[in-house]
Amino acid sequence: MTAQTTTRRRPLTGSLLVRRVLGHGATYLVLIAAAVLTLGPFLFSVMTAFTSTTQFAQQGPLSIPSPAVLDNFRALFSPTSTSDGFVTPVAVTIQMVTAILVGQMVFSVLAAYAFAQLRFPGRDLLFWVYIATLMVPQVVVVVPLYLMLSEVGLRNTFWALVLPFVLGSPYAIFLLRENFRGIPSELMDAMRIDGAGTLRLLWHLVVPLNRPIIVTLVLITVVTHWNSFMWPMVITSGPTWRVITVATASLQSQYNNNWTLVMAGTTLAMLPLVLLMIVFQKQITNSVGEATLR
């Protein structure tokens, strides 16, 4: 490490300039490499999704679609004999995500408010139990959940898709409680004196005051459940309640070599969230702060 002495003595502006450019050059090299390596696979798959089957067969995966065709997407949306279209999966996924999102937000906000602002016997013990359940991963409970929901006759129903998640999430409750604790009690008291009930208090004061964390949680919930795969695959069978990830997986195993069609499927599965991510990039970047070191 002898370089530091030269820096200290402020060398000629010329060599300083070279160092600056070189420094930035290295940075740009890293940034460009990161961007190319990240986007490459997406580019390949989207390109292939717009390539005709014949062109793909003749020219391989690196050819630029000429002409770009919508055949693969059309094939996905025109359910044929086997009814393997993507219309149902898209609709089922949207319904499932919406139901889980609304339920999880409402019930998590209610619980978090109670934990943060009310006193009742058993509160602290219960909250500790909620925190402990954060350690339970999906894969550990998938077999027993399957047995339970099959036992009550809910296998392959819409309820089976949403029920385990719709009643609130310990993670959301934990994050919301942290934020709800900071609400000034004078504000709450003022509203209560004006005769506001708990629901009005929540809707007009607590939720608006905590909009950033709620937006973050909405995004996390949408991403998690749009992408969820294991539980929907296990608990549903056949095309009726197939979600988009399960449809993509079955497309891949069914049309193993029809990669242009499969890539149209993956493009559809990923596109909505990529757009969401681009629109809400600030909130997603900020969410990292919420998740760390509380």
Next chain:
Amino acid sequence: MNARRPLLGWLLIAPSLIGVTCFLILPVVLAFVVSLFRWDLLGTRKFLGLDNYISLLSDGALANSLLVTAIFTLISVPVSLAIGLVLATQLVRALPGSAIVRVIVVIPWVCAPLALGVVWKWIFQPSVGALNQILGVRIEWLTDPSLALPAVAFVAIWQNVGYISLFFQAGLTRIPGSIYEAARIDGASSAQQMWFMTIPLLRPTTFFLAVTQVVASFQVFDMVYALTGGGPQHRTEVIASLIYNEAFGASRLGRASAVAVILFLLLVVITVIQQRWFSKRITYDMS
């Protein structure tokens, strides 16, 4: 002041309490119970005691999965943390254009691991895959027993690096610039600043990431399912794949539950160790 309203409190908690009890606590208890039975998908069952655990230990399936998961973790976590840190140090310099790159590198993280797995499975295809076409080789990335697990780990790294760099970026911006100025005046090179200042000061972030990434990589499933399904020769059969294959492939729900119980206990141990560490290290103050 907290209001003392017992009835309202319980009423507001009720829905989530039902959810937590029925869909998190009860299933964990049930997993313990099912693991003591021979139990198939048709519902026939026979009490076995600890036989599922004994057979898992003796036939090597569990040991294999634990080893595969451990290797996967040991490759993917350190490498993605290291690349994530390097990426973050370049992104926080906030040069023109870096804002776009910051968004681009997080894109894989919001995509379904299942869909990404399918895309990469195609890229890795020996004959029509993009990777072999670019490299001009014909390598069986996902079916060669010695290449499959590194290939799966690579895809996991590729997906997580951008997300990890977000945490490091947040950590880096919390370090006051004045200490670097002081170091420069004292003549510390940028390599020295990185090694003796940045990395130690980022320790809380690094530790948080290491723990959450280890816990997450012990649960990885979707991506492996799409890429290899656990093959070739069980070389990529991570713990979650073993649970799935035992339960829904081989119709052995009891054995699958025994694996689940072991995974759960393992994660509890990791979390408890982490808590011990955290309580010691979290007091690290950088002001």
